[in-house]
Amino acid sequence: MTERPNLIAVLGGTGAEGRGVALRLAHAGYAVVIGSRSAESAAAAAAAIGEAAGSANVSGVANLDAAKRADVVILTVPYAAQMALVCEIKDALAGKILVDATVPLMPPKVARVQLPGGGSAVAAVQEFLGEGVRVVSAFQDVAAHHLQDLAHAVDCDVLVCGDDVPAREVVVAIARDMGLRGIHAGPIANSAAAEALTSLLIAINRRYKVPGGAGIRITGVTEDADSREAR
Ligand SMILES: NC(=O)c1ccc[n+]([C@@H]2O[C@H](COP(=O)([O-])OP(=O)(O)OC[C@H]3O[C@@H](n4cnc5c(N)ncnc54)[C@H](OP(=O)(O)O)[C@@H]3O)[C@@H](O)[C@H]2O)c1
Numbered sequence: 001m002t003e004r005p006n007l008i009a010v011l012g013g014t015g016a017e018g019r020g021v022a023l024r025l026a027h028a029g030y031a032v033v034i035g036s037r038s039a040e041s042a043a044a045a046a047a048a049i050g051e052a053a054g055s056a057n058v059s060g061v062a063n064l065d066a067a068k069r070a071d072v073v074i075l076t077v078p079y080a081a082q083m084a085l086v087c088e089i090k091d092a093l094a095g096k097i098l099v100d101a102t103v104p105l106m107p108p109k110v111a112r113v114q115l116p117g118g119g120s121a122v123a124a125v126q127e128f129l130g131e132g133v134r135v136v137s138a139f140q141d142v143a144a145h146h147l148q149d150l151a152h153a154v155d156c157d158v159l160v161c162g163d164d165v166p167a168r169e170v171v172v173a174i175a176r177d178m179g180l181r182g183i184h185a186g187p188i189a190n191s192a193a194a195e196a197l198t199s200l201l202i203a204i205n206r207r208y209k210v211p212g213g214a215g216i217r218i219t220g221v222t223e224d225a226d227s228r229e230a231r
Contacts, residue, residue, distance in 0.1 A: 002173045003166075005097075009070035011035035011063045011077060011085060014045040017101055018076035020147025021139060024178035026053035027150055033059045035066030042066070052150070067092040072170065074099040076139075079106070079121055086125050093133045097167045099174075100125055101139040103198040111203040113196040120192035126163065136162035136171045137191035140198050142180065143213030156215025159185040159194040183218050 010022040013034035026032050026049055034049065036042035042060030050058035060066075067073050067089040073096060077085055082102045104121040106114045118124050126135035138160045146154045158175045160182045162168045168184055175182030185194065197216065204214045 002169045004173070005030065005070070005072040005170070007031045007033060007070045007072075008174070009033045009035050009066040009073045011066060011073060011075050011089070012081075013049070013060075013076065014041050015076060016144035017139070017147070018074070019045065019049060020142075020144045021074055021076060021101070021178075022049050022058065023053050023150065024147055024180075025174070026050060026055040026058050028177040028179070029055075030174075030177070031057040033061060033066045033069055035061065035063035037063060039065075064089055064092060070096070072097045072099065072174070074101065074139075076101050078102075079104045082121060082125070083128070086128065090129065090133075093129060095132065095134075097134045097136060097164075097170055098125070098129070099136050099138050099171055101137070103140045103195050105198065111199055111206060113199045115192055115196060120189065120195055122161070122191040122195070123188050126188045134162065134164040134167035135188060136160060136164070136167050137188065137194060138171050138175065138182065140191075140194045141201060141216055143201075143215065145212040146215070149212075154180055154215070155217070156180065157218050158182045159190075159197075159216075159218075161185045161188050161191040161194060163187045183221060 010018045012018045013022045014036045034042045034046045039062045046058045046060030100122045102121045122137040172182035201214045
């Protein structure tokens with residue numbers, strides 16, 4: 001049976017993507033703690049998210065405190081801030097699942113794929129943290145605008161990559177509870193493809209003026225196949 005987290009931290013949950021993720025988590029009944037560089041900003045964001053989600057279980061504290069309290073930690077900060085934050089919270093992550101939504105966008109050319117040396121922003125985090133932290137990548141290709149609008153269903157799949165298959169299962173289940181379809185997309189090295197896709201989606205958004213942002217759908221995967229043991 002898939003573990004259900006007791007408390008999920010969303011670091012950078014004051015921002016666009018983190019607010020959307022936290023809102024959908026809270027709406028799905030998860031207890032959520034927002035993390036920020038400022039405890040006051042986190043508390044303010046938590047109050048707004050809790051009200052919008054109809055949940056009394058959203059709190060807000062500084063990033064490190066949030067990472068210490070939670071059993072699953074979701075990272076939603078800009079690429080430029082990713083590794084410094086991971087260094088700050090490293091000791092709090094031992095044995096936990098770290099879900100990283102980071103896309104290595106390098107402004108101003110964000111519609112062009114520019115993956116870092118080593119191939120992937122999230123794979124670099126797994127390498128830095130080692131096997132003691134179960135790193136999973138997800139949500140890179142789901143636009144914040146869609147996540148933040150609870151009134152409509154998100155027409156987009158979530159690619160879930162990670163070397164630890166049970167950890168991936170947890171994240172696929174969380175995505176499902178949020179009203180999204182999580183797809184097992186292989187080991188953490190495959191996160192490079194999910195990270196690269198974001199720049200393609202930005203280019204598509206510009207060309208076709210997609211309201212709220214384009215997303216992706218994987219065809220041919222049935223519910224039945226999804227419920228079989230992950231490989
Ligand atoms: N926006 C989207 O639609 C979207 C979609 C998919 C994936 N993503 C990815 O999700 C991540 C967050 O995107 P976003 O659009 O939500 O970004 P954002 O709004 O610019 O930033 C998110 C939060 O990160 C924190 N932050 C900013 N600079 C920081 C720094 N130097 N050090 C530590 N924390 C810092 C801020 O929180 P505090 O000031 O409260 O600390 C901010 O509210 C990015 O990696 C992005 O590529 C975004």
